[in-house]
Amino acid sequence: MRSFAALRTTIMLLLALVTPALAVEPSEMLKDPALEARAREIGRALRCVVCQNQAVDDSNAEVAHDMRRAVRERLAAGDSDRQVMDFMVARYGDYVLLKPPFKSDTWLLWLGGPLVLLLAGSALLLAARKRKLEPPPAPLTDEERARLSALLGERKP
Amino acid sequence: MIPELGHYALILALAVAIVQGTLPFVGAARGDIRLMALGRSAALTQAFLVIGAFLALTQAYVTSDFSVANVVANSHSAKPLIYKISGVWGNHEGSMLLWALILSLFGAAVALFGNNLPDSLRARVLGVQALIGVGFLAFILFTSNPFERVSPAPPDGNGLNPLLQDPGLAFHPPMLYLGYVGFSVTYAFAIAALLEGRVDAAWARWVRPWTLAAWCFLTCGIALGSWWSYYILGWGGFWFWDPVENASLMPWLAGTALLHSAIVVEKRDALKSWTVLLAILAFSLSLLGTFLVRSGVLTSVHAFATDPARGIFILGFLLLVTGGGLALYAWQAPKLAGGGLFQPISREGGLILNNLLLCTLAATVLLGTLYPLFLDLTTGNKVSVGPPFFNVTFVPICAPLFAALCVGPFLNWKRAELWPALVRLRAAFAVSAIAAIIAGVAVDGRATLAAIAFGFGVWLIAGSLTEFLGRVRRGRLATMPRSAIGMSISHTALGFVVLGAVATAAWNHELIRTMRIGDTAAFAGLGVRLDSVVPLQGPNYVAERASITLTRDGRFFTTLTPERRLFTVQQRQLAETSIHTNLLRDIYGTLGEGDAAKGWTVRLYWNPLAPWIWLGAGLCAFGGFVSLSDRRLRIGAPRRSRATVQVAE
Amino acid sequence: MNRFLFVLPLLTLAILAGFFGWSLLSGRDPASIGSVMVGRSAPTLPGQLGEGLIKAGKPVLVNxxxxxxxPCLAxxxxxxxxxxxxxxTIIGIAWKDxxxxxxxxxxxxxxxxxxLGFDQDGKIxxxxxxxxxxxxxxxxxxGIVRLHFRGPITERDLGTILPLLRGGS
Structure with missing residues (x-):
């Protein structure tokens, strides 16, 4: 039993040594579920500035923890979501937004995909119109239709 | 001794690859049968040598030979055997060797199973394949030698990144590489066809099994990676639009487009130059992914330790392979005569729409992944492109793709009527509309977009089944080609992926709470009690394991046992999640930090339909394998039998 | 026009490769997040910490x-x-310490x-x-922020710091 206790102490000590926590901690959370839900939404849209492509909400970095707390403080003080985002952008720049704003230097990012679709799509349509196939064959006359069904009927077992 | 033998085998393999990458081309140009036949034996020899090298490295890992620098840096004697083996490819050098191994195995497979290819085509395919091999082998030997020794040998190694010590991730890279590298065969076929100046239905048939195999493996690889991040990262996310994930998604999208356009080449002799381009792009995007992961131009959670010298080498290689391929394309492709004509509303038209949308998706991912780099270089401004961006740019383009997906199989080749196809789908449409309304009203009134997306998922399933059942009703099941069955399976499976992703993302519940032993809570209609937290000694970690009992209506329901592990060698902490699944939903628990006095942070998530994401992806790949087993597509089965092809359909 | 379409993929590759080469050779740090503070007036410091030092006719370093x-040790x-x-003049702020x-x-x-200031909860x-x-x-x-270094100051950084430090006093 002694060795078990010793093991327990060692493990607890070892675990206490390393950096803690996975993302949002209970101590950070707001009492008001509606506000907390907004805070989570914002946390998912903000980038943790010291991590690699992680949202503030998913990060256990110190600075992410501070940012989550600041978001909640602002929300509790009555800020709108937009104001909270602006608060962060004022400090960390557009870098902090996981969805870049539409601006003079990001229009290509936003419109690139649709532009590809539009250009390639219209090129295809133009090509199709130019090709316009041979005109569709004239519809069968009644006589032909009768012969056809007769032929088809014959082949049916 | 054995590492030196491995190193030597690799050098020999490079020499063989150089021979294989030159003489068969000469043979094909001169019509010299002997030189062409050389490609076959060289491919087999090369594979034999690379297998030897790979086994040599594996042996060093399994026996924990710490005189090999690579083993020291990435292994540890206390590691379980399976992770000693997976450690071989859990690092840059070893994973490049795995890449070279798979490349040479594919080469050998073409040599073995390509008996029905025309001699010159096979010689050229093997030649191109060997040239790619030369690049990789030279890269390994000159910049990333895994067999380097250290002296004196340290007593033990540094261990493998704990994140990688996981069954899901042990097999994720091999799957992914089978996909990436499989596209090299497709690429080699495209280059060979451009050199021959001929692309026809037979060519499309020969390429298709290789494309399909690569695509299936890539699908599995991506799904495994996503599943891994779902259970390892501790909060149930499954896709993060990280550059490395995007790097695997782009070749998948291009490969999917290629699978569809190749059908048009095969059946209608049209879209030839476009299909050849896609074949080049699918592999180029695979290489681009490798470049992005290993050069350090982008940061990513998953990136390997990076090195600019390696970056330059891979960039040069990427330029040679892609640039060479595209230059040849620019020169030769205009000579490929266009084939059968068709109306915009037709099966061909549907497949073109599919290609247009898939390529737009790939372009969106490419632009989103690289834009921060472009902007930083040109203006110095920093932006981040993350999940919220892709949710509003990528997802909307999926809508027309999914909408059209169910309609396409109802359209006739050459010329079709849209309306009758839609009429046949009216029941499927009604079902999905009702599903969307129920989802919107009953499940969550605020998540309108999620409800619509859910409707699309149901549409994919219902629409694909309508088509399948239509064939069955007309008594065509017995004669239905395996490829058609495979298509139905894969299309239906995509619907399951969509449903799983939408439901998990939009309708999950969570409980994040500090709990002491004996504390109770209510969660998603269940009672929660933290029973115990006990210490635990693993092979190379120590841990705390919680026992969380869930009750329903006061009766025992299940116990979750999440752990918090500390890997002693690396001093890294990892949450081991505990998941209870009934295939309709996951109850997902993790244990955070804490102690008996303060209590522990306990996280529980209720993820509806989450298992469908990976079951669906697996089913999607299974559909591909079913299609692969089609007799007509069996590797090399048809021998220039275009006439029968057209009669068959 | 048609011919151009066949060359387009090659052109796209050339542009991409140009950027990649540029990125590799420029020694760009992909982890750098930049700073929006440079060029703005310095945020206020709580209490007496900045009083009489910032905007007082002499450049100030805040560390x-x-x-x-x-790295701080270094x-x-x-x-x-x-x-x-x-x-x-250097204002030191101990962060989470x-x-x-x-x-x-x-x-x-x-x-x-x-x-010396203390920022135990990271709010400053x-x-x-x-x-x-x-x-x-x-x-x-x-009182305008002119430089912002993320990470430890090195010998090389003194080259940019010193002229501003001396020129301003």
Whole structure:
């Protein structure tokens, strides 16, 4: 039993040594579920500035923890979501937004995909119109239709 | 001794690859049968040598030979055997060797199973394949030698990144590489066809099994990676639009487009130059992914330790392979005569729409992944492109793709009527509309977009089944080609992926709470009690394991046992999640930090339909394998039998 | 036109490769997050911390550090040097550190700071757009942030710091 206790102490000590926590901690959370839900939404849209492509909400970095707390403080003080985002952008720049704003230097990012679709799509349509196939064959006359069904009927077992 | 033998085998393999990458081309140009036949034996020899090298490295890992620098840096004697083996490819050098191994195995497979290819085509395919091999082998030997020794040998190694010590991730890279590298065969076929100046239905048939195999493996690889991040990262996310994930998604999208356009080449002799381009792009995007992961131009959670010298080498290689391929394309492709004509509303038209949308998706991912780099270089401004961006740019383009997906199989080749196809789908449409309304009203009134997306998922399933059942009703099941069955399976499976992703993302519940032993809570209609937290000694970690009992209506329901592990060698902490699944939903628990006095942070998530994401992806790949087993597509089965092809359909 | 379409993929590749080559050769740090503080007036410091120092006709250095942070240890001699040789005004702010640990650390290594502040909960840091420690800001005589270094100050950085520090005084 002694060795078990010793093991327990060692493990607890070892675990206490390393950096803690996975993302949002209970101590950070707001009492008001509606506000907390907004805070989570914002946390998912903000980038943790010291991590690699992680949202503030998913990060256990110190600075992410501070940012989550600041978001909640602002929300509790009555800020709108937009104001909270602006608060962060004022400090960390557009870098902090996981969805870049539409601006003079990001229009290509936003419109690139649709532009590809539009250009390639219209090129295809133009090509199709130019090709316009041979005109569709004239519809069968009644006589032909009768012969056809007769032929088809014959082949049916 | 054995590492030196491995190193030597690799050098020999490079020499063989150089021979294989030159003489068969000469043979094909001169019509010299002997030189062409050389490609076959060289491919087999090369594979034999690379297998030897790979086994040599594996042996060093399994026996924990710490005189090999690579083993020291990435292994540890206390590691379980399976992770000693997976450690071989859990690092840059070893994973490049795995890449070279798979490349040479594919080469050998073409040599073995390509008996029905025309001699010159096979010689050229093997030649191109060997040239790619030369690049990789030279890269390994000159910049990333895994067999380097250290002296004196340290007593033990540094261990493998704990994140990688996981069954899901042990097999994720091999799957992914089978996909990436499989596209090299497709690429080699495209280059060979451009050199021959001929692309026809037979060519499309020969390429298709290789494309399909690569695509299936890539699908599995991506799904495994996503599943891994779902259970390892501790909060149930499954896709993060990280550059490395995007790097695997782009070749998948291009490969999917290629699978569809190749059908048009095969059946209608049209879209030839476009299909050849896609074949080049699918592999180029695979290489681009490798470049992005290993050069350090982008940061990513998953990136390997990076090195600019390696970056330059891979960039040069990427330029040679892609640039060479595209230059040849620019020169030769205009000579490929266009084939059968068709109306915009037709099966061909549907497949073109599919290609247009898939390529737009790939372009969106490419632009989103690289834009921060472009902007930083040109203006110095920093932006981040993350999940919220892709949710509003990528997802909307999926809508027309999914909408059209169910309609396409109802359209006739050459010329079709849209309306009758839609009429046949009216029941499927009604079902999905009702599903969307129920989802919107009953499940969550605020998540309108999620409800619509859910409707699309149901549409994919219902629409694909309508088509399948239509064939069955007309008594065509017995004669239905395996490829058609495979298509139905894969299309239906995509619907399951969509449903799983939408439901998990939009309708999950969570409980994040500090709990002491004996504390109770209510969660998603269940009672929660933290029973115990006990210490635990693993092979190379120590841990705390919680026992969380869930009750329903006061009766025992299940116990979750999440752990918090500390890997002693690396001093890294990892949450081991505990998941209870009934295939309709996951109850997902993790244990955070804490102690008996303060209590522990306990996280529980209720993820509806989450298992469908990976079951669906697996089913999607299974559909591909079913299609692969089609007799007509069996590797090399048809021998220039275009006439029968057209009669068959 | 048709011909152009066949060359288009090659052109796209050339552009991409150009960017990649540029990125590799420029020595760009992909992890760099930039700073929006440069060119703005310095955020206010709580209490008396900045009073009479910032916007007082002389450039000021603001250094966020912590006793538990290894790179801070590495850059510490730089501040000692700036203090003794240049007579620089330096405000030190200990980030997420216990005051007694900070004081002991400074006692051991020397205290180059004109004033010492404590930011135990990281609130000051957030206003300054800090991502971690160490980070250093140079604020000119008018109270405008002119430089923002993320990471330890090195010998090379003195080349950009000194002219601004001297020119402003």
């Amino acid at each position: 966020f550090f912590a006793s538990w942070c290894a 850059e510490h001699p730089m501040f000692e040097r700036l203090k003794s040789r240049e007579g620089a 216990k005051p007694e640990a900070t004081r002991a650390w400074l006692q051991r290594l020397g205290d180059p700071f004109t004033r 840091a957030l206003d300054w757009g800090l991502s971690g420690v160490p980070e250093t800001y140079l604020i000119d005589a008018q």
